[in-house]
Amino acid sequence: MTETLALEARALTRVLPGPVPVTLVENATFAVRRGEMVAVTGPSGSGKSSLLYLLGLLDAPSAGQIWIEGSDVGGLSSDAQARLRLGRLGFVFQFHFLLEEFDVLANVMLPMRKLGRHRPAEMRARAEAILADFGLADQMRKYPGQLSGGQRQRVAVARALANDPAIVLADEPTGNLDSQNAHAMFDIFTRLAHEQNRALVVVTHEHDLAALADRRLQMSDGRVATT
Amino acid sequence: MPLELDIALSHLLRRRRQTAISVLGVALGVGFFIGIASMMQGFQRYFIEKVIDVQPHIIVKDEFRAPALQPALLAYGEGAVEVFGLKPRDEVRGIRGGRAILASLREMPGLRVAPTHTAQALLRYGVKDVSVTVNGIEPALERRVTNLEKALIRGALDDLYTAGNGVILGIGVAQKAGVTVGDTLSVISPQGVVLKMKVVGIFSSGIVSMDNFEAYVLLKKAQILHNQPNVINRIRIRLDDIEQAETFARRLESRFGYRTESWQEASRNVLGIFVIQNGIMYSTVGAILIVACFGIFNVISTVVFEKARDIAILKSMGFAEADIRRVFIIEGLIAGLVGSVFGWLLGYAIVEFLASLRFPIEGFVRGEGFFLYRTSWHYAIGAAVATASAVFAAWLPARRAARLNPVDIVRGL
Known part of the structure; x- marks a missing residue:
């Protein structure tokens, strides 16, 4: 196999320092290929989200390495990590985190404008295409406050895809959604992995969503067990 | 429009009233600086001009x-x-x-x-x-x-x-x-x-x-x-x-x-008063600007607090610390620049109002009304100091915003 792994964790450990050190993630080792959806499950407090923040370079590991698309990112400066987040990673959180002052289209275009790889007209066309794909073609000029919860979360996913990332990280993406919207979200995630060939890591405690994943990482007390 | 400017404007427009008040503070500082400086310097220049015009520049005395x-x-x-x-x-x-x-x-x-x-x-x-x-x-x-x-x-x-x-x-x-x-x-x-x-x-x-x-x-x-x-x-x-x-x-x-006296020595008492006058002017204007800076600090701190989630998502999206800092410093810059422009209008109005007053004065010099000195330097200095202060006032909350850890905020929800 010469295929480069999209995402790889090697003996990843995160300890919160303090009088009584708290181990959030302990010795996690696994890999995610493109086109693969991995679900991280486990009881609350088991370190699922902490693992995701480490993978997304939002938090720094106490020990171990993270390899993204074949290179170790541990030694990168915070600016270089930010650059990597911008171009290669997409985040979806439980809460949508849309900027309320910007309309839907502008929210999706934000990461593109930051990256500045395309001309404004191209960015716009691309954002419109992604939104149309998610059934939001007629919502593009609305502001986040005018949308339903499910629509907002779909806009958040569209924004995560803005710069065509290889890796999408989702932290309880359906946590605030009713079951109908949650299922629509599941469909979107499987398409992202299988049709668009992205690597997906989804933290969830929804069994339906976890069942759709190609693989499951079961976490408890910071340790990862593959099932 | 640059992205950071876009975001900065959205923040300021959201807190319109607070922004307007801090802009007004800057405008008052700049306006009064222009007015007072014109009045003080006008008087001082008139006096010196008169002194060096009708008096000798140096007197050698038999002492x-x-x-x-x-x-x-x-x-x-x-x-x-x-x-x-x-x-x-x-x-x-x-x-x-x-x-x-x-x-x-x-x-x-x-x-x-x-x-x-x-x-x-x-x-x-x-x-x-x-x-x-x-x-x-x-x-x-x-x-x-x-x-x-x-x-x-x-x-x-x-x-x-x-x-x-x-x-x-x-x-x-x-x-x-x-x-x-x-x-x-x-x-x-x-x-x-x-x-x-x-x-x-x-x-x-x-x-x-x-x-x-x-x-x-x-x-x-x-x-x-x-x-x-x-x-x-x-x-x-x-x-x-x-x-x-x-x-x-x-x-x-x-x-x-x-004993040989230059005109500066002969008029030392008056020139000494000028120094005090200038000191009073700069402290007054400085006080106004400090108040204005507190206003700017306040509005930007509020925005940083209120927009912590936005900052978290921008950082997770790939904004570097410097980008976040820039957003809030731009906000201070905007408040400073807009305030300066309004301050210019106010200063111009104050100077023209003072110029319209007619009354006899007799102090060190005699005249009819204020002696006003109009120069674009007052406008430039006022705006430069106000804008620099505004950026400084924005810098502290901007730095705090840049250092926010997105994980803390995402977790907190």
């Missing part, structure tokens, strides 16, 4: 700054010598070798000189006694060292020659004595000489200390009046470059020994 050293002190300078019971000798007044000094000064380039005899005297007209400083001048030389001629509102400088015993009075002197051109009054010197003199001119220099206390006669008449024939006790000098006055005065003093 010494320090008494001559006693022989005992000369001999035992290092010893513990103290001399008691000293009485100053009654020196013959006047500059010794004045003619020679005048001659050597005339050799120097960049200056013009005139000999003068200056002393106190009393003007008596009817029942009025007015004490004045009588300056004995040579009109032909005087017009080369001062612009007294320009300040004359009645008569001419040359009338001193044509009238038998002519005198030119300051307008304040004339008013106090109740005389006008053509009247004859008695001039009485401390030496007891009384001369009948005819008023041939009245000047109004605008400088109150001159207009209220000075009179001009021919040099010869002054010498007769004070019983000091052929004596000159002042050498008046006008320079081409007024900035050289102080250093040149020091050089003359060390060369000739006589």
Whole structure:
């Protein structure tokens, strides 16, 4: 196999320092290929989200390495990590985190404008295409406050895809959604992995969503067990 | 529009009222700076312009700054010598070798000189006694060292020659004595000489200390009046470059020994007040700007607090710390710049309002209303200081925003 792994964790450990050190993630080792959806499950407090923040370079590991698309990112400066987040990673959180002052289209275009790889007209066309794909073609000029919860979360996913990332990280993406919207979200995630060939890591405690994943990482007390 | 500017504007527009208040604070600071600076500098420049116009730039006086050293002190300078019971000798007044000094000064380039005899005297007209400083001048030389001629509102400088015993009075002197051109009054010197003199001119220099206390006669008449024939006790000098006055005065003093005063030294009391005035102006404007900065600090801190989630998502999206900082510093910059523009309008309005006021003033100078100095420098300095302060006020919350850890915020929800 010469295929480069999209995402790889090697003996990843995160300890919160303090009088009584708290181990959030302990010795996690696994890999995610493109086109693969991995679900991280486990009881609350088991370190699922902490693992995701480490993978997304939002938090720094106490020990171990993270390899993204074949290179170790541990030694990168915070600016270089930010650059990597911008171009290669997409985040979806439980809460949508849309900027309320910007309309839907502008929210999706934000990461593109930051990256500045395309001309404004191209960015716009691309954002419109992604939104149309998610059934939001007629919502593009609305502001986040005018949308339903499910629509907002779909806009958040569209924004995560803005710069065509290889890796999408989702932290309880359906946590605030009713079951109908949650299922629509599941469909979107499987398409992202299988049709668009992205690597997906989804933290969830929804069994339906976890069942759709190609693989499951079961976490408890910071340790990862593959099932 | 650049992305960071876009986000900054969205924040400011969301907190419209708070933003407007901090912008107003900056505007007040800039506006009042322009108004006050124009008023203060206008007055100061007018005064200095008048002083260097109608007064000589340097005066050599027949005085010494320090008494001559006693022989005992000369001999035992290092010893513990103290001399008691000293009485100053009654020196013959006047500059010794004045003619020679005048001659050597005339050799120097960049200056013009005139000999003068200056002393106190009393003007008596009817029942009025007015004490004045009588300056004995040579009109032909005087017009080369001062612009007294320009300040004359009645008569001419040359009338001193044509009238038998002519005198030119300051307008304040004339008013106090109740005389006008053509009247004859008695001039009485401390030496007891009384001369009948005819008023041939009245000047109004605008400088109150001159207009209220000075009179001009021919040099010869002054010498007769004070019983000091052929004596000159002042050498008046006008320079081409007024900035050289102080250093040149020091050089003359060390060369000739006589106390030599530049116009800065002669007007030291007033110039000292200017320094205090400027201090008050800068502290007042500084206080306004500090208040404005608190406003800016406040609005941006509020935004940072309120927008913590936005900051978290922007960071997770790939904004670096510097990008986040830039967003909030731009907000301060906008408040500073917009405030400065409104401040310019306010400052312009204040200056024009002050200019429209008409009232008589008599302080160091006489005038009708405020003396205003209009310069684009005031606008530039006001805006530059205000904008720099606004950016500084924004910098602290901006730094805090840049350091926010997105994980803390995402977890907190």
